[in-house]
Amino acid sequence: MMKFKYILAAGLLVSIAACTKIDDGFQSSAIRYKNNDIFAKRGLILTQSDRINADGSTPPYTFKMLNLRGVDGSPAPKEFSTEYEVLVFKTGESFNIATDTTVALLDKKRELQKKFPMYFNEQSGQLTFNKASANLPIGKYVFDVEMTNPTGTKVFPSLATINVVDPIGEDLFVVNSTGAAGAHDVTGAFLDMKAPKVTAKKISNNGARAILKIVDRNGVTFNPKAGEIIKRGDRPIFENYAKFNPVLITDTAMICDFEVAPFPLARYVTPATDWGFLMYYRIPSQFVNIDGMAPGLYSANPRFEFQLKLEGTYVIEVKLTDVTKK
Incomplete structure (x- = not known):
């Protein structure tokens, strides 16, 4: 009789475990950039921030930038979401000092492209600024980040500050x-x-x-x-x-x-x-x-x-x- 009770109890435990949802991984509450002060020097060819440190969160994960705004809470200037024409080398092309000897030869490799001053990489959380950043107003801007991974979605308010400055x-x-x-x-x-x-x-x-x-x-x-x-x-x-x-x-x-x-x-x-x-x-x-x-x-x-x-x-x-x- 006692043996039967033990078997019955074990069966109940297995049944309860089968009905309990097991968490699929981990999502940290402490994701961060290596430096939460990100500097964008206006007009440089390329400026990049660090990736977001996911603090051991289970991959795969994605990020979204939310609510970019001034430090006083005012909306971000329209320049962040405006495309500007920038003269760049075409995909796969680069300058060759030995052969690109005239403007005509150079122009075969170059073209005007419309670019936003800033791009946010949703896989890494990395921010990239390009030559069009010359149009951004000098100032400080904060943003929130939404992170999604197998455990769900979480919003991290004011994760970092973008400091738009002139190059030194x-x-x-x-x-x-x-x-x-x-x-x-x-x-x-x-x-x-x-x-x-x-x-x-x-x-x-x-x-x-x-x-x-x-x-x-x-x-x-x-x-x-x-x-x-x-x-x-x-x-x-x-x-x-x-x-x-x-x-x-x-x-x-x-x-x-x-x-x-x-x-x-x-x-x-x-x-x-x-x-x-x-x-x-x-x-x-x-x-x-x-x-x-x-x-x-x-x-x-x-x-x-x-x-x-x-x-x-x-x-x-x-x-x-x-x-x-x-």
Whole structure:
């Protein structure tokens, strides 16, 4: 009789277990990004966040971005959901410095595509920003994330903050080397000058243009069109790095439409010398007074090396801080 009771009890347990739903996996309540402050630098070719850490949740899982908004609760600006035309390389195409030698050849590989500034990957939770992000208003924006896996769906409020910011200088521009000397026109003797101060300012996200100006300590421009800026022998100048379009000379600047970043694209190499990206110029003595040097006897000889990392329109200023234009 006792044995029968045990068998009956075991049967009841099996029956109860068969009627009880077994949880199919696990869904964490603590999913997160590695850094919940996500930075979008406006206009960069590609900026990506980390993936969402699912904290051991059972796969497969998917994510959805919900309720993108300002930190004050205001709706997200319309720019996030607006498509913009962006010049990109066609699928499967890329720039080849050896063969893409003209704008016509380059344009065979490029096309305008409409893109949203930001994309949300529903498999990884990763955010991707592209060149169209140049149109996003600077500010902070928060969003919720909905996660779905075999256990069900859960919403995580204010999971991360998107910080839309401008790129910093090193994202856009790098100065590799500078130097200068004062050269005596008669004797050929050189005296040290202060190295020029080289800066760049991005004035537009459109195009791919470098506007190079050489100025004195007061910001007064020298005139390359009038012979106030000339080349130094066989040393490289701005024009040596102009691959696709001729340099335009104006009263205040030398202008190059460089088409593809970075600019310069490649080092300037001759059979005898690797010049890197160096540019050498001379401002004849009749146009300058140099601190510590006899007036009218010494020309200014700036040397500099820079590289632009992104397309856009830039003004590059080379300031001679110990020179006054006559």
